[in-house]
Amino acid sequence: MKKKFKTIGLYSNSSNKKVLSIGQQVEEVLLSKGCKLLYNKALNNIYKSKQIKASSTDFLASKADLIIAIGGDGTMLSCSREFGSKNVPILGINLGRLGFLTDIAPDELTIKLSEVVTGKFEIDERFFLTTKIKGQRSKFIALNEVVIHSGAIAQLIEYDLYIDDVFVYRQKADGLIIASPTGSTAYSLSGGGPIMHPSLDAIALLPMFPHSLNSSPLVVKAESSIKVILTDKSTKAQLSFDSHNSIRLKGNQEINICKSKSVLKLIHPLGHDFYDACRNKLGWSKGIVRPL
Secondary structure, three states: OOOOOOEEEEEOOOOOOHHHHHHHHHHHHHHHOOOEEEEEHHHOOOOOOOOOOEEOHHHHHHHOOEEEEEEOHHHHHHHHHHOHHHOOOEEEEEOOOOOOOOOEOHHHHHHHHHHHHOOOEEEEEEEEEEEEEOOOOOEEEEOOEEEEEOOOOOOOEEEEEEEOOEEEEEEEEOEEEEEOOHHHHOHHHHOOOOOOOOOOOEEEEEEEOOOOOOOOOEEEEOOOOEEEEEOOOOOEEEEEEOOOOEEEEEOOOEEEEEEEEEEEEEEEEOOOOHHHHHHHHHOOOOOOOOOO
């Protein structure tokens, strides 16, 4: 039995009509358990409550013991960057399709949520990726992946890859995906990358449509320092984080990616199983009868 959550924030950036009904159900359950509730201002357009008030992101991050994200994995990724990077634990209620990060289904919300807020839960820690462009002060974080890409269909970019300042290869490709274990079941998976268990301390690098017959995904230790240098001065490329922020790059720029010091604390109901999630969401063992 772990600690009970007392102050809980509700978060969503989804316009799904189900958010309202789920939010009301969550409110009913949590108030019955004596919890104090807050919710992010982005919910104002779809969620109104007489008992709780909308709060800013900074206020939620400073006051909440737990953030409940209502939506799909996109909502969860946004919530993770906003609050998980500030060490606030996050629980996801799945309104999306896959939902690798949001694992409470609406039909089991009351039971699972009641158990979690009373201390019956598991903590799953995930690391972020931090990206810095040489010569610029800004830093960017991503939970799933960092993608360097041409920004156009069927257009190659050329880059040099270094791991811990050791030259690895020069590659012509549509781009490069740098994925955490969390992101190995996201965009990287679509490109043929390896599935990594969330507990692994590793990073996967996957060239996108490489102009080569002998290019393969590469998995390195998470503590590695990854450096990508665009080799052509005339190159126009883009840099994206969890398919979210998109930054334009101009030739010869150097991009540095490493494991972040920030850690996301995902909250799961008891009995959470990564392989069970893979079977259900990726169709493993489909058509096979499980032995008794």
